[in-house]
Amino acid sequence: MNDIFTIRLGFMKSFLIKAETGYVLIDAGYPNKEQKLWNFLKKKKIAPEEIKLVIVTHGHFDHFGSLAKIIEKTNAKIIVHENDQEMLRTGKSGEIKLHTKWGKILEKLMGKRMRKISVTPIMPDIAINDNYSLEEHGINGKILHTPGHTNGSISVVLNSKIAFIGDLTHGFPLRSKTDFPFVAENLEDVFQSWEKLLDDGVELFYQSHGKEFRKELLLKRLQKRK
Numbered sequence: 001m002n003d004i005f006t007i008r009l010g011f012m013k014s015f016l017i018k019a020e021t022g023y024v025l026i027d028a029g030y031p032n033k034e035q036k037l038w039n040f041l042k043k044k045k046i047a048p049e050e051i052k053l054v055i056v057t058h059g060h061f062d063h064f065g066s067l068a069k070i071i072e073k074t075n076a077k078i079i080v081h082e083n084d085q086e087m088l089r090t091g092k093s094g095e096i097k098l099h100t101k102w103g104k105i106l107e108k109l110m111g112k113r114m115r116k117i118s119v120t121p122i123m124p125d126i127a128i129n130d131n132y133s134l135e136e137h138g139i140n141g142k143i144l145h146t147p148g149h150t151n152g153s154i155s156v157v158l159n160s161k162i163a164f165i166g167d168l169t170h171g172f173p174l175r176s177k178t179d180f181p182f183v184a185e186n187l188e189d190v191f192q193s194w195e196k197l198l199d200d201g202v203e204l205f206y207q208s209h210g211k212e213f214r215k216e217l218l219l220k221r222l223q224k225r226k
């Protein structure tokens with residue numbers, strides 16, 4: 001099984017996975033959080049250049065805010081889904097649709113501000129449009145297109161039945177209450193993407209905001225839908 005490290009880069013979690021040759025980083029955090037990554041790597045005695053690949057689960061600013069700075073030092077390749085690549089290229093997160101009572105609160109507090117946030121733009125190296133094998137990057141696993149939160153949301157699925165799903169679920173503000181994301185372009189797509197991952201045999205889910213959880217939670221939530 002691959003070693004998995006969790007690194008907080010702002011109010012979210014990035015994940016670092018040990019591959020056969022180097023490391024793969026999943027998501028690149030809020031803007032100006034790169035120092036947190038360097039500190040973590042130093043502690044683990046990992047050189048920045050050992051990160052060979054950064055997979056961006058989707059084009060929201062809290063997932064690629066520090067990406068340009070991280071690439072400057074690591075020279076890693078960037079993978080994103082083609083539906084979200086424009087967000088990286090322009091540094092803008094696009095339209096943000098909010099759901100649930102948490103979404104409504106967020107909308108009042110910072111909806112306008114959130115839509116205006118822009119971060120350093122960056123060109124992705126690989127824009128995928130379907131399943132993508134990670135074998136050539138030294139990882140026994142693949143990327144699946146799991147739209148819903150954004151149209152280009154992707155999940156990294158390891159063959160050990162673990163998935164990194166970005167914001168396909170939200171575990172905060174109440175961490176014990178993991179549910180569908182209160183930001184979502186299409187909620188029906190979210191549920192379909194959950195089913196896709198369950199059908200693929202995923203048993204353990206790592207989300208960007210909140211604690212990891214087991215498949216039973218999603219199965220239960222799917223039965224209730226909205």
Ligand SMILES: [Zn+2]
Pocket residue numbers: 058060149167183
């Ligand atoms: Zn997001």
